[in-house]
Amino acid sequence: MKLKLVFLAKLRERFGASEEILVVDSESPTVSDIINLLVARGGAWAEELSVDRSYRIAVNQEMGGFETLVGDGDELAIFPPVTGG
Amino acid sequence: MSVRVQFEDFDVGAEIFRIRQSDKKVGAVASFIGVVRDLNEGDEVSTLTLEHYPAMTEKALLEIEAEAKKRWDIYDSLIVHRVGTLKPLDQIVLVVVSSAHRGEAFQACEFLMDYLKTKAPFWKKESTPSGDRWVDARSTDDAAAERWK
Numbered sequence: 001m002k003l004k005l006v007f008l009a010k011l012r013e014r015f016g017a018s019e020e021i022l023v024v025d026s027e028s029p030t031v032s033d034i035i036n037l038l039v040a041r042g043g044a045w046a047e048e049l050s051v052d053r054s055y056r057i058a059v060n061q062e063m064g065g066f067e068t069l070v071g072d073g074d075e076l077a078i079f080p081p082v083t084g085g
Numbered sequence: 086m087s088v089r090v091q092f093e094d095f096d097v098g099a100e101i102f103r104i105r106q107s108d109k110k111v112g113a114v115a116s117f118i119g120v121v122r123d124l125n126e127g128d129e130v131s132t133l134t135l136e137h138y139p140a141m142t143e144k145a146l147l148e149i150e151a152e153a154k155k156r157w158d159i160y161d162s163l164i165v166h167r168v169g170t171l172k173p174l175d176q177i178v179l180v181v182v183s184s185a186h187r188g189e190a191f192q193a194c195e196f197l198m199d200y201l202k203t204k205a206p207f208w209k210k211e212s213t214p215s216g217d218r219w220v221d222a223r224s225t226d227d228a229a230a231e232r233w234k
Binding site: 008009058061077080082083084 | 178207
């Protein structure tokens with residue numbers, strides 16, 4: 001299945017991309033599974049997505065958690081805690 | 086209930102006028118305006134750049150408004166949030182709420198701001214003499230949102 005990943009703000013800069021299409025060899029992974037795939041890339045990915053870092057997840061533009069399931073065609077956004085207002 | 090995300094500045098008077106005029110039941114209008122400060126964490130800020138997640142922002146703001154409407158007897162609300170590069174004294178955000186009495190309007194207005202600060206996908210980056218930096222989320226903002234639970 002294919003996922004669209006979106007990176008925002010500081011994470012967009014650290015990963016050097018605002019989005020990417022990720023092909024996953026699994027039918028119904030959780031957000032946690034996807035994060036683990038990204039952490040395995042090492043470098044900025046491992047640093048920014050390590051367990052002691054604070055970041056947020058949205059699946060199809062709704063806030064989600066590590067246990068949220070993702071499916072084919074979903075949009076998974078990863079971003080720092082928000083600072084608007 | 087409406088929300089707008091825009092680069093342009095907004096006219097507070099015109100926005101409040103529209104909310105106040107929309108319904109003869111309105112007896113109170115509360116508003117909040119967020120403004121860019123020239124100093125943050127001891128450093129001079131020359132510009133502040135706001136980024137957002139376009140696909141999600143309006144939806145998140147509308148959900149926050151719907152939640153306020155569920156909790157208080159308010160008639161109308163408006164959130165206008167700017168994005169792009171701003172400088173000190175520029176307006177960033179406007180929240181306007183109308184109701185029959187002030188108590189509901191004040192509370193809903195404060196709730197909308199507290200939730201916006203912790204749930205709407207906006208990020209600030211500031212330029213200071215020592216370089217550009219992303220603004221960190223504050224635990225005081227989380228605490229402010231927490232008390233409405």
